[in-house]
Amino acid sequence: MTAKQPSTFKQASQGASVPNDLEPFWMPFTANRQFKKSPRLLAGAKDMHYTTVDGRQVLDATAGLWCVNAGHGRAPIVEAVQAQVEQMDYAPAFQMGHPAAFELAARLTAMMPAGLDHVFFTNSGSEAVDTALKIAIAYHRIRGEGARTRLIGRERGYHGVGFGGISVGGIAPNRKFFGSLIPGVDHLPHTHSLQHNANTRGQPEWGAHLADDLERIVALHDASTIAAVIVEPVAGSTGVLVPPKGYLERLREICTRHGILLIFDEVITGFGRLGAAFAADYFGVTPDLMTTAKGLSNGTVPMGAVIASKAIYDAFMQGPEGTIELFHGYTYSGHPLACAAALASLDVYRDEGLFERAAALAPYWEDAVHSLQDSASVIDVRNIGLVAGIELAAREGSPGARAFDIFTGCYEDGVLIRTTADTVALSPPLIVSKPQIDEIIETLGQQIKAAA
Numbered sequence: 001m002t003a004k005q006p007s008t009f010k011q012a013s014q015g016a017s018v019p020n021d022l023e024p025f026w027m028p029f030t031a032n033r034q035f036k037k038s039p040r041l042l043a044g045a046k047d048m049h050y051t052t053v054d055g056r057q058v059l060d061a062t063a064g065l066w067c068v069n070a071g072h073g074r075a076p077i078v079e080a081v082q083a084q085v086e087q088m089d090y091a092p093a094f095q096m097g098h099p100a101a102f103e104l105a106a107r108l109t110a111m112m113p114a115g116l117d118h119v120f121f122t123n124s125g126s127e128a129v130d131t132a133l134k135i136a137i138a139y140h141r142i143r144g145e146g147a148r149t150r151l152i153g154r155e156r157g158y159h160g161v162g163f164g165g166i167s168v169g170g171i172a173p174n175r176k177f178f179g180s181l182i183p184g185v186d187h188l189p190h191t192h193s194l195q196h197n198a199n200t201r202g203q204p205e206w207g208a209h210l211a212d213d214l215e216r217i218v219a220l221h222d223a224s225t226i227a228a229v230i231v232e233p234v235a236g237s238t239g240v241l242v243p244p245k246g247y248l249e250r251l252r253e254i255c256t257r258h259g260i261l262l263i264f265d266e267v268i269t270g271f272g273r274l275g276a277a278f279a280a281d282y283f284g285v286t287p288d289l290m291t292t293a294k295g296l297s298n299g300t301v302p303m304g305a306v307i308a309s310k311a312i313y314d315a316f317m318q319g320p321e322g323t324i325e326l327f328h329g330y331t332y333s334g335h336p337l338a339c340a341a342a343l344a345s346l347d348v349y350r351d352e353g354l355f356e357r358a359a360a361l362a363p364y365w366e367d368a369v370h371s372l373q374d375s376a377s378v379i380d381v382r383n384i385g386l387v388a389g390i391e392l393a394a395r396e397g398s399p400g401a402r403a404f405d406i407f408t409g410c411y412e413d414g415v416l417i418r419t420t421a422d423t424v425a426l427s428p429p430l431i432v433s434k435p436q437i438d439e440i441i442e443t444l445g446q447q448i449k450a451a452a
């Protein structure tokens with residue numbers, strides 16, 4: 001058999017390479033056949049803009065995939081990664097260390113709400129979620145409560161794509177193809193209600209009582225069998241669901257009363273998205289474990305992290321000193337390039353006051369996105385911090401089609417948005433300017449009209 005020829009690359013008009021053969025790459029969460037017939041290829045990125053392979057500028061209204069919070073190609077981050085790769089490309093993660101990982105853990109814990117003070121590094125949000133779930137179950141076992149193995153997630157929750165994450169997650173297509181998932185999982189109801197909360201600015205008044213469903217679940221299974229509850233403080237992927245006032249407080253109170261760990265999945269809400277460092281700060285509710293990724297390294301190098309309370313860490317630190325306390329970790333936990341990117345990202349966030357900037361812009365953002373309320377087919381606009389969800393009526397018999405047309409129309413008109421089912425999700429980098437917000441809303445408004 002002759003070896004397959006490597007695909008050749010043709011030059012696009014502006015000089016970017018374009019592959020001739022799109023077939024071999026099985027793209028994630030993508031309609032592969034549709035995409036390959038009509039590809040959307042990006043070749044460059046700087047600050048608020050992508051450059052397409054044919055040289056068009058596209059305003060990034062999604063911070064990549066909710067991750068590039070400081071904007072693209074920021075010099076301090078680029079230079080830090082370049083310097084690190086030259087100095088040391090890789091260091092073993094087990095029974096060995098390197099200074100930047102310790103420094104980053106210290107920087108992160110200094111930013112955390114009081115009580116969250118130990119960091120376990122992963123390479124993605126999915127790995128952070130599965131790590132947090134494993135830590136929760138192991139924590140109870142170590143303390144002699146080994147029957148606490150059940151995990152409680154929430155309908156419409158997204159916690160990545162590991163088996164733990166899809167098991168506690170609540171999005172049917174992410175679950176139904178993959179067998180019986182992990183056993184012993186139950187779900188809280190989601191908090192979305194068009195009937196009660198349509199077009200709410202910020203947190204809805206209605207819905208705190210939905211947290212009380214946890215009491216029903218506890219009554220059903222008994223607290224002695226439940227390890228942890230995991231929720232996104234603001235559900236992102238499922239279409240931006242903002243927690244009702246008092247809801248997270250109530251979850252916290254019920255978990256504490258029953259000895260159940262509360263995990264906040266802050267993969268999207270972390271690092272300034274809401275105009276505070278973390279959603280835990282924004283809402284004034286501290287979990288026992290927090291998962292992060294995305295903005296942690298500004299999307300530059302893959303990285304995730306679980307931040308654990310002292311009580312959890314200390315529970316593991318027992319027995320002979322030579323014992324490995326947690327049989328878990330990744331080849332690339334605390335990878336030097338990821339640490340360099342994260343340290344530089346935290347510097348940029350701090351030096352440019354980006355979390356405060358997001359908070360200051362939030363009222364302007366809120367007015368801007370709610371100006372779309374009266375557009376044809378818009379059935380709900382919701383927002384918090386620098387996030388918004390614009391929900392559209394689905395076209396008869398083809399869910400998601402209207403939003404997809406709006407997505408491609410915006411892209412052709414120079415604005416990158418994200419859609420999930422028939423909800424448009426917006427989450428621009430925190431460096432976005434007011435004129436850029438206006439541009440996003442104007443382009444989106446025109447495309448919503450065109451897709452009516």
Ligand code: PXG
Pocket residue numbers: 065066123124125126127129158159160161232236237238265266267268293294418420
């Ligand atoms: N938890 C949450 C809350 C997330 O939003 C993950 C975990 C998984 O992270 P990784 O790094 O394994 O992808 C996520 C990821 C979208 C979108 O458009 C959202 C995510 C990823 C891709 C697209 O809503 N969130």
